[in-house]
Amino acid sequence: MSALLWLAAAIVLTVAEMFGGELVLLMLAGGALAAAGVDFVFEPPLWVDGVVFALVSVLLLVAVRPIARRHMLNRPAVLMNTEALEGRPAVVTEQVDATDGRVKIDGDVWSARAMDPSQVLEPGTHVTVVEIDGATAVVWRA
Template structure:
C-alpha cells in the first residue's frame, strides 16, 4: 500500500488535505485549514514533477508561512467590527427587564426580552415583583439589575421594550 502511495503522491497529498480540512471543520480555529493549503501546494509540486522530499519541504514551508503570516491577518479581520457591536450576553447590558420574583442582594428572577434570568441587586434595596429594572451587569448566569426611574420622575410610563 505504501508503495502505491509513493507512486501516486497526488493521492497522499489529497488525503492529507481532506484530513486537515475535516479537522478544521471540527475546530474552526483557522489553523488546520492553513496547513491544508500547504498540502495543496505539495500536491501542485507533485504535478510539477518534484521529488517526495521536495514536496514535504514545500508542504512545511507553505503551511508555516500561512500560519505565521496569513492567520494573524485573518483573525484580525474576523474580529473586526464596531466597538459598540455587542454579542451574546453583553448585548443584555443596559436592556430593560421586569421583576418576576422579588429581587434582592440574595437573588430573585427577572424577565429580559422573553427569557427568565436569575438576578441580584447591588444595593440593600429589594425590588418587588412587577418592577421595571435595567440590567447593569451579567455575572455568570445572573443579571445584576438596578431600578428604572419611575413614571412620575420621567413624565411618561416606563415600559420595558421588547416585552
C-alpha cells in the same frame, strides 16, 4: 500518483486539525494541497513537491496563521441568556421593593427586587436591570 498522496495528507491534516484547533496542522494541510496541485499540473520530481510543500507551509504559518488566530480569539462577545438582560430597560408591573416584585423585560415578566433596599418602585415605573440573581432581576430606577 503522488498528487493523490499529497491530497490524502491534506485531508488527514485537516481532520487532525479539528481535534487540535491551533491552526498549525491546517497550514501544513494547505502546503500539502499546494504540493498536490503542483504535482497534478506539472508532474515534477518528488523533491520539487517537497520544496513546494515546505515553502507554502512556512508562508502560511508565518503570514496567515497569526491573522487567523487574532480573528479567532478577538471575536465580538455575543451576550447570551441572562447576561443579555443586564442593562436593559424594564417596566414595573407589580410593586418592587427590597425582597419582591415583578417587572416586564422585553415582553417577559420576571420576579424582581430593588437594588437599593430603601427603594419602593410602583407599577409603571421605568427601571434598568442591573443584574440577574438566579431567577430574579435586580433593578434600579432609570
